[in-house]
Every structure is written in structure tokens, then in C-alpha cells.
Amino acid sequence: MNIVDKVVFIPICCVCDQVRDDQQTTKGQWMSLTSFLRLYRIPQDAYKLSHAYCPRCMEHLGFNRETSGKRLGDPRGETLQDEVRQQIISVLESASECDLDTLVSRCGDFSWGQIFLEVDSMSRIGVIRLTRSADGRYCLGLPMLALSE
Numbered sequence: 001m002n003i004v005d006k007v008v009f010i011p012i013c014c015v016c017d018q019v020r021d022d023q024q025t026t027k028g029q030w031m032s033l034t035s036f037l038r039l040y041r042i043p044q045d046a047y048k049l050s051h052a053y054c055p056r057c058m059e060h061l062g063f064n065r066e067t068s069g070k071r072l073g074d075p076r077g078e079t080l081q082d083e084v085r086q087q088i089i090s091v092l093e094s095a096s097e098c099d100l101d102t103l104v105s106r107c108g109d110f111s112w113g114q115i116f117l118e119v120d121s122m123s124r125i126g127v128i129r130l131t132r133s134a135d136g137r138y139c140l141g142l143p144m145l146a147l148s149e
Helices: 033-040 055-060 080-095 100-106 113-125 144-148
Strands: 008-013 017-023 027-034 047-052 097-099 127-134 137-140
Touching: 008 033, 008 055, 017 033, 027 033, 033 127, 047 127, 080 097, 080 100, 080 113, 100 137, 113 127
Parallel strands: 008 047
Antiparallel strands: 008 017, 017 027, 097 137, 127 137
């Protein structure tokens, strides 16, 4: 089956916007979306993006444990992931609830992608609450138990 005979899901890095080539020719290589579409002659309406993280960004964000994941020069050995998590918790403790854009603006040292990755992880394990408001914005807060203590 030709790649243009179906809708293609293309993994795209949430941080750097590079896409992963899972096709036969260059399996596992990351490149720009434009290059990928041109290489395989994929029309604009024949693909959907599936969010992922490229190995380079995973390492930069501190998620590649095999290469230590520790921040260079940090005597505490804290990972960037730990720093992002602590900043998010600190903002939510002071605001009790805020939307994702407000959280990003209050965590100025980190990128939107870094914050989004950690919000996703923290909400899945119940460290924070993630809800959708009536106007379509995502609101974040601490779990109700943590607020009542």
C-alpha cells in the first residue's frame, strides 16, 4: 500500500517540532515536517500529527535516565524534570487554580513544552487536577485532599 493511500499518523516532537520517519528508507530519523511531507509526497489533507518527544529533547528535558538525567553542575543531582515539577507545585500552591497559559507565564524559566510534558505526567498520577472549563481552557489545581489539609 502506498503511503498516500491512507491517512498517515506522523509522530511530531512537542518541543522542537521535528517529525520521526518510521518509513522503510530512514527508519527512526527525525526531520522537519516539510521535509518529511516532501520526501514522501504526502498531501496536506492526508496526515494527522501524533505527539511524541525526540531523543534529543527527552535528554534535554532530563528524561533520558540512561545518560544520567542529572543537571550538569547541580550538586543536589536534581533533574530538570524535578525543577519543572517543583515550580508547577509552587505556582499552584499560591494560586490554588489557574489555566495552562497562566501557569506557563508564571514558570518563566521553562518552555511551554517542558511545562506541558510535566503537567501531563503529574495529572496522570494524581499530583495535580486537570479540568476543562466551559470556555474550553484547561484549568489546573492541586487535588482536593491537598487543598483541605
